[in-house]
Amino acid sequence: MYSQGLIGAKTDSDETPEFLAAFQARIDADEKIEPNDPMPAGYRKTLVRQIGQHAHSEVIGMLPEGNWITRAPTLRRKTALLAKVQDEGGHGLYLYSAAETLGVSRRQMTEELLSGRAKYSSIFNYPTPTWADIGAIGWLVDGAAIMNQIPLCRCSYGPYARAMIRVCKEESFHQRQGFEIMMTLCKGTQAQKDMAQDAFNRWWWPSLMMFGPHDSDSTNSDQSMLWKIKRFTNDELRQKFVDATVPQAEYLGLTIPDKDLKWNPDKNDGRGGYGFGALDWDEFWSVVKGNGQMNRDRIRVKKAGWDNGEWVREAALAHAKKRKARAAVQHAAE
Amino acid sequence: MNDQQEIPLWEVFIRPRNGLAHRHCGSLHAADATMALQAARDVYTRRGEGQSIWVVPSMQITASDPTQKGENFEAQEDKIYRHPTFYEVPDEVGHM
Numbered sequence: 001m002y003s004q005g006l007i008g009a010k011t012d013s014d015e016t017p018e019f020l021a022a023f024q025a026r027i028d029a030d031e032k033i034e035p036n037d038p039m040p041a042g043y044r045k046t047l048v049r050q051i052g053q054h055a056h057s058e059v060i061g062m063l064p065e066g067n068w069i070t071r072a073p074t075l076r077r078k079t080a081l082l083a084k085v086q087d088e089g090g091h092g093l094y095l096y097s098a099a100e101t102l103g104v105s106r107r108q109m110t111e112e113l114l115s116g117r118a119k120y121s122s123i124f125n126y127p128t129p130t131w132a133d134i135g136a137i138g139w140l141v142d143g144a145a146i147m148n149q150i151p152l153c154r155c156s157y158g159p160y161a162r163a164m165i166r167v168c169k170e171e172s173f174h175q176r177q178g179f180e181i182m183m184t185l186c187k188g189t190q191a192q193k194d195m196a197q198d199a200f201n202r203w204w205w206p207s208l209m210m211f212g213p214h215d216s217d218s219t220n221s222d223q224s225m226l227w228k229i230k231r232f233t234n235d236e237l238r239q240k241f242v243d244a245t246v247p248q249a250e251y252l253g254l255t256i257p258d259k260d261l262k263w264n265p266d267k268n269d270g271r272g273g274y275g276f277g278a279l280d281w282d283e284f285w286s287v288v289k290g291n292g293q294m295n296r297d298r299i300r301v302k303k304a305g306w307d308n309g310e311w312v313r314e315a316a317l318a319h320a321k322k323r324k325a326r327a328a329v330q331h332a333a334e
Numbered sequence: 335m336n337d338q339q340e341i342p343l344w345e346v347f348i349r350p351r352n353g354l355a356h357r358h359c360g361s362l363h364a365a366d367a368t369m370a371l372q373a374a375r376d377v378y379t380r381r382g383e384g385q386s387i388w389v390v391p392s393m394q395i396t397a398s399d400p401t402q403k404g405e406n407f408e409a410q411e412d413k414i415y416r417h418p419t420f421y422e423v424p425d426e427v428g429h430m
Contacts, residue, residue: 036400083380090377097361100343106363107340163360170381313341316365323366 015040027228032158035101043227047157048102049118050229055095056113056120060298062088064128065137073131080177081134087170094163101159114303122284123206125292132185132192132199138178140200140207140245146171147241148211151231160229179248186252193253200249201257208276209284211238243273343392344370346377348384356388364389 033039062085072078096106112118123141152164185196212234224230249256260277267273341363347356359378364370370389414420423430
């Protein structure tokens, strides 16, 4: 994505009203914005933050599931989970590359993640104590992520949209493998059904919170919609997710842990939809601020990976340098 | 690690199957060409997307200057005589 030359480059723009209007006109005409195009500083900043957070979420998301690779119940489940976790690493890379086209370096983003300055989706700060959690994550967390990501395939920033197309293509197996795990458990013994219900109870509400604060409380929403970085509001996507997931839970025979969940024929402009109970935003903000069960553990593991890998990165660079020098000597001798 | 030691960026091009051109599909960081090829294989061909991979150091790509987009490309817009539809061929002559 031709970004190396851009890192640290001067990225200011002259933000006269004419410049901003011309930019908005391009967005309104559904033109894609590409890395070298002039863009308002706010547009760049919003994208760097959003794509960076998204990339961090992919790689942190490898941890709760990676936790179960060695303990997957069958070889079939193990190969599927391994492939899924490998995909998440790949998705992180696509997204880091997209962010790099905006002038931020990979190392800078890694440092921001490890120091806690950059956030990732707080869903990954919940623990995965049972195998049913792996089913619930695939089905609900990946399900919610797909709901969020499909509109991003039409995002106005070209490299982000292209990365999201690849991610969405690969991610549909993730949700299906999760649902299959849940289905197997729900058709199993009472103890297996109980394990599925317990995981569902713990993941349902955090999954709904993945769509972010209510539209009325979401500070970045309006401008992002105007710039076509976002295509739907948080509440619209959350409603879509609930409407799609409730029948799936009913199919599995699971009870939705919400006494206020009720079909409401007036929702969705009269097409009907599910009304649901109030979300616990105190819990959401508390987890965002670092008080979730796994916040410290996630960063500790990530930091250990980065620190322990330093000699490998250094050795690889030293090896490349040595081979280059040797080739130059050989070339001179010929 | 200091700035000089930033692991270089590579652009990845994949040929989906023989008969098609290699196409840009993304980028990655790697210390050398061998590792870049290995990483590209792992990251960009996990589902049989490719028959062949090229990796090119991003620094080696020379790109046209976006501020000269007008001079470079707009000049072609009024040269409609470079397209076949500019020329008239009567219907009775048939396909040409």
